[in-house]
Amino acid sequence: MPPKLDPGVNAPGATDPGRIRNFCIIAHIDHGKSTLADRMLQLTEVVDARQMRAQYLDRMDIERERGITIKSQAVRMPWTVREGDQRGEHAVLNMIDTPGHVDFTYEVSRSLAACEGAVLLVDAAQGIEAQTLANLYLALENDLHVIPVLNKIDLPAAQPEKFAEELAHLIGCDPDDCIRVSGKTGEGVPYLLDEIVRQFKPPVGDPAAPARAMIFDSVYDVYRGVVTYVRVIDGRIEARDRIKMMSTGATHELLEIGVISPEMQKADALGVGEVGYLITGVKDVRQSRVGDTVTNHGRPAADALGGYKDPKPMVYSGLYPIDGSDYPALREALDKLKLNDAALDYEPETSGALGFGFRCGFLGLLHLEIIRERLEREYNLDLISTAPNVVYRAVLDDGTEITVTNPSEYPTGKIAEVYEPVVRATVLTPNDYVGAVMELCQGRRGALQGMDYLSTDRVELRYTLPLAEIIFDFFDQLKSRTKGYASLDYEPSGEQRSDLVKVDILLHGEPVDAFSAIVHKDKAYNYGVNIAAKLRTLIPRQQYEVPIQAAIGSRVIARETIRAIRKDVLAKCYGGDISRKRKLLEKQKEGKKRMKMVGRVEVPQEAFIAALSTSDSPSGDGKAGKK
Numbered sequence: 001m002p003p004k005l006d007p008g009v010n011a012p013g014a015t016d017p018g019r020i021r022n023f024c025i026i027a028h029i030d031h032g033k034s035t036l037a038d039r040m041l042q043l044t045e046v047v048d049a050r051q052m053r054a055q056y057l058d059r060m061d062i063e064r065e066r067g068i069t070i071k072s073q074a075v076r077m078p079w080t081v082r083e084g085d086q087r088g089e090h091a092v093l094n095m096i097d098t099p100g101h102v103d104f105t106y107e108v109s110r111s112l113a114a115c116e117g118a119v120l121l122v123d124a125a126q127g128i129e130a131q132t133l134a135n136l137y138l139a140l141e142n143d144l145h146v147i148p149v150l151n152k153i154d155l156p157a158a159q160p161e162k163f164a165e166e167l168a169h170l171i172g173c174d175p176d177d178c179i180r181v182s183g184k185t186g187e188g189v190p191y192l193l194d195e196i197v198r199q200f201k202p203p204v205g206d207p208a209a210p211a212r213a214m215i216f217d218s219v220y221d222v223y224r225g226v227v228t229y230v231r232v233i234d235g236r237i238e239a240r241d242r243i244k245m246m247s248t249g250a251t252h253e254l255l256e257i258g259v260i261s262p263e264m265q266k267a268d269a270l271g272v273g274e275v276g277y278l279i280t281g282v283k284d285v286r287q288s289r290v291g292d293t294v295t296n297h298g299r300p301a302a303d304a305l306g307g308y309k310d311p312k313p314m315v316y317s318g319l320y321p322i323d324g325s326d327y328p329a330l331r332e333a334l335d336k337l338k339l340n341d342a343a344l345d346y347e348p349e350t351s352g353a354l355g356f357g358f359r360c361g362f363l364g365l366l367h368l369e370i371i372r373e374r375l376e377r378e379y380n381l382d383l384i385s386t387a388p389n390v391v392y393r394a395v396l397d398d399g400t401e402i403t404v405t406n407p408s409e410y411p412t413g414k415i416a417e418v419y420e421p422v423v424r425a426t427v428l429t430p431n432d433y434v435g436a437v438m439e440l441c442q443g444r445r446g447a448l449q450g451m452d453y454l455s456t457d458r459v460e461l462r463y464t465l466p467l468a469e470i471i472f473d474f475f476d477q478l479k480s481r482t483k484g485y486a487s488l489d490y491e492p493s494g495e496q497r498s499d500l501v502k503v504d505i506l507l508h509g510e511p512v513d514a515f516s517a518i519v520h521k522d523k524a525y526n527y528g529v530n531i532a533a534k535l536r537t538l539i540p541r542q543q544y545e546v547p548i549q550a551a552i553g554s555r556v557i558a559r560e561t562i563r564a565i566r567k568d569v570l571a572k573c574y575g576g577d578i579s580r581k582r583k584l585l586e587k588q589k590e591g592k593k594r595m596k597m598v599g600r601v602e603v604p605q606e607a608f609i610a611a612l613s614t615s616d617s618p619s620g621d622g623k624a625g626k627k
């Protein structure tokens with residue numbers, strides 16, 4: 001690829017900040033962010049038509065297949081204004097791609113903090129959705145200038161006039177200020193690039209001050225170690241500097257710095273307002289954390305930039321290899337994934353039912369799914385994951401506080417108070433489904449905080465909901481009750497005191513740790529009945545009667561019984577050859593090996609997998625599984 005960077009005034013490290021525009025594109029999922037980014041890469045000639053492939057910036061296979069962006073990237077694009085009074089002006093655009101999913105809100109907020117402007121992209125056939133709003137609020141909180149853009153105007157179903165009204169109403173501008181584009185055909189995109197130069201402010205910073213750069217992403221590369229993406233706020237970072245991470249004080253030798261356009265290109269320095277990458281040879285993204293400030297070791301800045309937060313897992317789940325001998329392989333795979341994922345947290349745990357595994361912490365359900373899929377796909381592991389749970393804080397009678405990340409470790413008795421995490425959720429729905437949405441949220445212990453009409457047929461509902469109630473099938477339920485029209489976004493919003501209990505499931509009097517769940521008192525009965533009924537259909541009959549009980553402490557709340565059978569494999573075999581009998585007995589023994597012994601009960605591993613893999617949630621409104 002020929003370098004497209006102007007070696008003169010626009011060279012990295014020598015660029016006048018006045019020419020730079022740092023921006024991001026924010027949009028609801030599927031509103032066409034990646035497609036628009038592709039068109040921009042092409043129009044600015046950073047990628048030529050021959051090399052263009054769809055979603056150029058989404059590098060991970062899983063991302064490409066699912067069409068979602070997980071990791072943000074930054075691309076430097078030269079652009080010469082084509083029209084208007086600034087015609088002919090050379091600019092350097094840094095497009096910072098932000099992840100689109102709620103699990104990664106913190107990463108989104110850091111990417112936004114690296115920009116001066118945001119292109120708010122809305123599908124002209126769909127209109128505003130929940131994530132459009134959530135992202136807009138985040139952009140406004142970060143003081144970004146917002147350019148409203150309606151995308152997909154080439155679609156016959158597009159209604160740009162209608163949605164321009166809605167969008168203008170939302171951000172308080174004139175409907176004519178909404179730029180209309182098609183990321184697919186490229187229509188309107190050059191004009192949008194011109195407007196980016198015109199409307200967004202160039203970065204400001206003190207070139208003479210000690211260097212300060214904010215990390216907005218860091219990724220692990222097998223060949224190069226950790227690649228850290230930064231935006232320089234003040235001063236200058238030179239290729240041979242020794243740098244210091246301000247949150248930990250760790251120092252590193254710089255091996256390389258440069259910009260992405262759209263592949264890595266080495267540079268001598270990065271100056272005020274510039275966006276680029278650093279490589280130091282560290283092998284673990286934890287040493288180069290999103291939100292941290294990089295400064296010069298020899299001449300350090302006095303204060304770090306604000307906004308740094310440690311990533312905190314919100315959802316926990318146990319991951320167990322189906323084949324116990326894969327345990328070391330699972331450990332190795334997790335160690336590798338951790339290098340690239342500062343938010344992944346795990347520690348070994350043992351389950352009576354599932355054997356050796358790991359308790360893993362994730363940012364949310366999508367994060368869990370991605371990690372699980374990568375483990376299965378990239379490392380060839382077959383895994384069972386236990387039902388995800390949130391983190392509870394329990395205060396005991398004697399005032400001790402404990403954090404519970406695993407329901408089976410929930411203390412029995414002596415609990416004074418329990419707190420569970422809550423989220424602030426925004427649901428956008430057409431008018432007709434308001435009732436259905438409210439019913440769902442109420443059923444999940446939601447508290448209505450407010451309701452606004454965005455237009456005559458679109459309503460924004462704001463709820464606080466326990467996180468535990470939405471991590472299972474809330475989104476699926478929302479979609480099915482609104483025929484797919486409602487959209488959801490949420491963000492953590494502290495914790496609340498709740499009436500929670502632990503429900504244990506006992507097989508033949510022995511608790512099965514993998515099925516313990518912490519649920520609201522009112523839903524405990526449903527959960528118990530559902531799981532007991534499901535297990536009854538999944539566990540084969542044994543030589544003796546096996547009770548399945550659901551219990552809170554020592555109080556049994558539900559019971560099912562697996563009736564006894566007496567299977568005499570030799571029954572049909574009277575007389576005859578002894579070797580035939582032996583063969584039958586051997587065969588029976590083989591079959592028994594595949595069972596797991598849980599206490600005195602033999603449970604086929606498939607029963608666990610089946611019982612854990614349905615969408616039935618501890619919120620208790622799922623139906624018992626059928627065989």
Ligand SMILES: Nc1nc2c(ncn2[C@@H]2O[C@H](COP(=O)(O)OP(=O)(O)OP(=O)(O)O)[C@@H](O)[C@H]2O)c(=O)[nH]1
Pocket residue numbers: 027028029030031032033034035036066067068069100151152153154155181182183184185
């Ligand atoms: N007709 C038409 N389709 C478009 C246009 N832009 C995007 N699409 C289609 O819309 C779908 C979603 O586009 P993406 O670019 O993947 O959307 P995205 O916002 O990046 O999605 P996420 O990365 O999942 O957030 C794809 O099938 C695109 O082909 C457009 O201007 N016109």
